[in-house]
Amino acid sequence: MSTINVLKNKSIESIPYFKVVGISSGVNKNNKEDLCLIYSKKPCIAAGTFTTNKVKAAPVLLNLKHIKSENIYAIVANSGNANACTGDDGYEKAYMMAECTAKHLNIKPEEVLVASTGVIGVPLPIDKVIFGIDKAFSKKESNAEAAMKAIMTTDTVQKTICIELMLNGKSVKIAAIAKGSGMIHPNMATMLSFILTDANITKDMLNKALKESVKDSYNMISVDRDTSTNDMALVLANGSANNTLISEENSDYKIFKKALHYVNVEISKMMASDGEGATKLIEAKVFNAPSSKTAKIAAKSVITSSLVKAAMFGSDANWGRIICALGYSGADIDPSKVDISFSNADSKVETCLKGAGLNFDEEAAKKILDGEHVVIEVDLNDGEFNATAWGCDLTYDYVKINGSYRS
Amino acid sequence: MSTINVLKNKSIESIPYFKVVGISSGVNKNNKEDLCLIYSKKPCIAAGTFTTNKVKAAPVLLNLKHIKSENIYAIVANSGNANACTGDDGYEKAYMMAECTAKHLNIKPEEVLVASTGVIGVPLPIDKVIFGIDKAFSKKESNAEAAMKAIMTTDTVQKTICIELMLNGKSVKIAAIAKGSGMIHPNMATMLSFILTDANITKDMLNKALKESVKDSYNMISVDRDTSTNDMALVLANGSANNTLISEENSDYKIFKKALHYVNVEISKMMASDGEGATKLIEAKVFNAPSSKTAKIAAKSVITSSLVKAAMFGSDANWGRIICALGYSGADIDPSKVDISFSNADSKVETCLKGAGLNFDEEAAKKILDGEHVVIEVDLNDGEFNATAWGCDLTYDYVKINGSYRS
Numbered sequence: 001m002s003t004i005n006v007l008k009n010k011s012i013e014s015i016p017y018f019k020v021v022g023i024s025s026g027v028n029k030n031n032k033e034d035l036c037l038i039y040s041k042k043p044c045i046a047a048g049t050f051t052t053n054k055v056k057a058a059p060v061l062l063n064l065k066h067i068k069s070e071n072i073y074a075i076v077a078n079s080g081n082a083n084a085c086t087g088d089d090g091y092e093k094a095y096m097m098a099e100c101t102a103k104h105l106n107i108k109p110e111e112v113l114v115a116s117t118g119v120i121g122v123p124l125p126i127d128k129v130i131f132g133i134d135k136a137f138s139k140k141e142s143n144a145e146a147a148m149k150a151i152m153t154t155d156t157v158q159k160t161i162c163i164e165l166m167l168n169g170k171s172v173k174i175a176a177i178a179k180g181s182g183m184i185h186p187n188m189a190t191m192l193s194f195i196l197t198d199a200n201i202t203k204d205m206l207n208k209a210l211k212e213s214v215k216d217s218y219n220m221i222s223v224d225r226d227t228s229t230n231d232m233a234l235v236l237a238n239g240s241a242n243n244t245l246i247s248e249e250n251s252d253y254k255i256f257k258k259a260l261h262y263v264n265v266e267i268s269k270m271m272a273s274d275g276e277g278a279t280k281l282i283e284a285k286v287f288n289a290p291s292s293k294t295a296k297i298a299a300k301s302v303i304t305s306s307l308v309k310a311a312m313f314g315s316d317a318n319w320g321r322i323i324c325a326l327g328y329s330g331a332d333i334d335p336s337k338v339d340i341s342f343s344n345a346d347s348k349v350e351t352c353l354k355g356a357g358l359n360f361d362e363e364a365a366k367k368i369l370d371g372e373h374v375v376i377e378v379d380l381n382d383g384e385f386n387a388t389a390w391g392c393d394l395t396y397d398y399v400k401i402n403g404s405y406r407s
Numbered sequence: 408m409s410t411i412n413v414l415k416n417k418s419i420e421s422i423p424y425f426k427v428v429g430i431s432s433g434v435n436k437n438n439k440e441d442l443c444l445i446y447s448k449k450p451c452i453a454a455g456t457f458t459t460n461k462v463k464a465a466p467v468l469l470n471l472k473h474i475k476s477e478n479i480y481a482i483v484a485n486s487g488n489a490n491a492c493t494g495d496d497g498y499e500k501a502y503m504m505a506e507c508t509a510k511h512l513n514i515k516p517e518e519v520l521v522a523s524t525g526v527i528g529v530p531l532p533i534d535k536v537i538f539g540i541d542k543a544f545s546k547k548e549s550n551a552e553a554a555m556k557a558i559m560t561t562d563t564v565q566k567t568i569c570i571e572l573m574l575n576g577k578s579v580k581i582a583a584i585a586k587g588s589g590m591i592h593p594n595m596a597t598m599l600s601f602i603l604t605d606a607n608i609t610k611d612m613l614n615k616a617l618k619e620s621v622k623d624s625y626n627m628i629s630v631d632r633d634t635s636t637n638d639m640a641l642v643l644a645n646g647s648a649n650n651t652l653i654s655e656e657n658s659d660y661k662i663f664k665k666a667l668h669y670v671n672v673e674i675s676k677m678m679a680s681d682g683e684g685a686t687k688l689i690e691a692k693v694f695n696a697p698s699s700k701t702a703k704i705a706a707k708s709v710i711t712s713s714l715v716k717a718a719m720f721g722s723d724a725n726w727g728r729i730i731c732a733l734g735y736s737g738a739d740i741d742p743s744k745v746d747i748s749f750s751n752a753d754s755k756v757e758t759c760l761k762g763a764g765l766n767f768d769e770e771a772a773k774k775i776l777d778g779e780h781v782v783i784e785v786d787l788n789d790g791e792f793n794a795t796a797w798g799c800d801l802t803y804d805y806v807k808i809n810g811s812y813r814s
Contacts, residue, residue, distance in 0.1 A: 052735070053731065053734040053735045054733075054734040054735070054740060054742055055730050055731055055733065055734030055735075055742040055762075056734075082727070084727065084731075085727060085730055085742070085759070085762055085763055085764060086763060086764070087743075087762065087763040119725075119727065120725075120727025120728070120730070120731060121726060121727040121730070121759065121763070121764035122764060123764075228731060229727075229731055229734060306713070306805075306809070307809055310805070310806050310808075310809030310810050311809065311810065313806060313810045314809070314810030316810065318526075318527075319528060320489070320491065320492060320526060320527025320528040320636075321527070323462050323492055323527070323528070324460065324462055324491075324527060324635060324636055326461075326462065327460040327461040327462030327463075327636060328459070328460045328461070328462075333461060335461055335462040335492070336494075351528075352492065352528065355462075355492055355494065356492055356493060356494040356528070357492060357493070357528035357529060357530075394806055394809075395806060396803045396806050396807070398713075398717070398806070399717050399720060399801055399802060399803050399805070399806060400803070401717075402713070402714055402717030402718065402721070402801075403717050403718065403720045403721030403723065
């Protein structure tokens with residue numbers, strides 16, 4: 001019996017042997033923290049998943065090589081500039097970030113991972129970033145909050161979680177910090193998620209656990225369907241918990257994977273509910289689909305529909321837009337079998353039965369839709385596969401934020 | 408040498424033997440015209456294309472049968488209620504609309520086409536609609552403006568065009584009225600387009616001309632990626648121009664097809680620029696793609712990106728979002744070959760060359776983006792196929808309109 005224990009008010013600084021720092025390098029004009037440095041005194045096993053966008057930012061291209069290294073010691077990330085569409089010059093600068101970090105730690109540049117987030121197509125001010133890395137190494141104490149702030153762009157809340165689980169009587173911790181609120185869409189969106197753990201696990205098993213989890217967590221959230229050039233989720237595991245090495249799909253692996261997935265889903269929900277301009281978290285649950293793929297396509301189509309999202313903003317129980325989104329999703333659905341309801345923790349209002357509208361209580365529905373967490377339940381009544389996707393409403397502020405992002 | 412002559416201030420009333428009427432039936436609460444009736448005293452050949460949404464409204468399901476009739480005499484359409492997701496009851500009511508119209512004209516119900524637009528999932532108030540049809544038949548004079556108003560929902564401008572062309576020395580006219588500003592997306596969006604002509608053409612040839620045109624007109628516009636349950640484009644041709652019957656792909660067919668396509672493209676641009684809340688028309692032109700499919704996917708991806716659309720609203724020359732949208736489109740593109748520029752009729756600003764940013768004149772770019780018609784030119788430099796897609800900016804008003812559509 002495995003139990004996941006959430007450690008409140010703890011973050012990535014709680015993972016032994018890691019140091020986490022956030023400082024201001026001057027890239028961000030407002031003196032906000034903009035450089036995040038994470039490193040482990042013990043060598044780490046690392047796994048990563050990266051954007052599927054054909055246009056990949058320089059740090060993504062660099063990491064696709066570096067992630068193959070046997071050991072990784074550090075992640076260095078900047079905000080305010082995405083170092084994307086910056087050509088060979090951008091790639092060299094991403095390498096310089098790794099190289100500078102490696103020098104401080106007396107390790108190889110290939111043992112450092114790099115991330116950037118911000119505006120696309122502007123040359124990275126590398127002098128400031130290098131200055132920032134030097135400054136970060138001068139910090140004596142870990143500060144997870146500063147590290148989190150350093151990767152935030154239009155994010156309005158900090159996204160972090162720390163959990164504890166037991167493996168063979170040993171306490172193992174997993175913690176994450178993340179950023180992401182714009183350009184978030186299934187298939188890795190601009191989001192950075194840095195996950196640290198003291199679990200003792202092989203690279204193969206860590207990779208497998210991350211890949212499987214990502215499909216049902218980060219890849220099931222969407223803010224605006226734009227998939228960014230810079231997305232990544234990285235896990236570093238330094239083994240300091242001294243649990244029996246996880247090297248095969250045994251029960252320890254399953255417990256660890258479940259815990260890692262819990263972290264990723266919670267972080268995903270935090271990202272969706274902090275979608276640019278969002279006022280509420282929208283959770284689309286699809287039940288009884290003929291296949292897992294159909295369930296996922298259907299759930300994603302609902303949370304990505306601009307018309308559904310605008311209706312959610314207006315607390316309008318316009319379920320017609322939901323069935324419409326199911327219909328054009330490309331998923332294998334039979335409209336005449338579809339049931340749709342709105343719910344929250346306390347109540348539920350059924351609005352559509354077998355594809356036709358019900359005479360429902362508009363006031364009760366509005367009360368649900370006025371909440372901060374709205375669940376849209378779709379029963380396809382056509383199989384046994386389920387899926388959940390998370391998104392947010394479409395608001396005036398989304399337009400405001402994105403109408404003048406660069407200025 | 409074919410010439411298309413635009414007849415200013417003319418609309419569908421100009422096509423001989425057609426009567427076009429718009430009246431208020433009471434479905435719309437504000438006493439706005441909400442019932443449109445179009446009929447021809449001479450039998451027409453008809454062609455239609457319909458929504459690809461799996462959820463098809465009752466009138467679409469009905470028309471898929473009726474369109475097979477050898478002759479069609481009339482189109483009857485209501486706004487204010489989509490008659491979608493209304494089950495067997497809705498289908499019967501759509502049939503009743505055709506039946507009532509047929510009785511007045513002493514024809515068969517299968518010789519009438521039906522359309523509805525408005526809210527989904529609410530029973531159609533058929534008594535009011537039947538009352539409206541009777542009332543429409545009592546009107547002595549054609550009134551294209553009233554007919555147009557009767558199909559408008561959130562549209563803010565009337566969409567119509569009338570052109571004249573010569574076929575074998577005979578004057579042939581094509582005119583259209585259309586509605587559509589929300590739920591517009593490639594693959595037939597909620598849009599209704601009713602096209603009338605006096606051309607003498609066979610059903611096969613009319614069908615072929617329409618199908619080929621739709622791919623590069625209505626299917627290349629997008630307002631918000633939502634594809635509706637009710638879309639359709641219908642053409643009625645009553646042959647009264649007495650041109651030599653077009654029954655094969657001869658030069659007359661080519662002239663007619665070109666003219667029909669002209670009408671469809673102009674109507675498409677009117678719909679895109681009247682996208683819900685839109686302040687400007689965005690035209691994405693993709694050049695030198697390795698295939699026609701790639702060109703189309705790339706052009707559509709640019710005009711459907713929420714981030715690009717919001718940047719256009721803010722007149723922000725954020726080309727990074729354009730290359731990003733190309734990257735995640737799924738199209739076969741090589742980012743390192745991509746050039747991007749913004750232009751209008753008077754000037755052009757290049758912002759990205761071979762995938763990397765240029766140091767461009769921000770003021771000159773802003774001046775272009777402040778206009779009502781912005782062209783985004785993307786050169787993939789990787790083939791010889793081109794495509795154009797039309798969309799609009801994403802604005803506060805889009806959110807406002809769709810946050811409370813039903814109320």
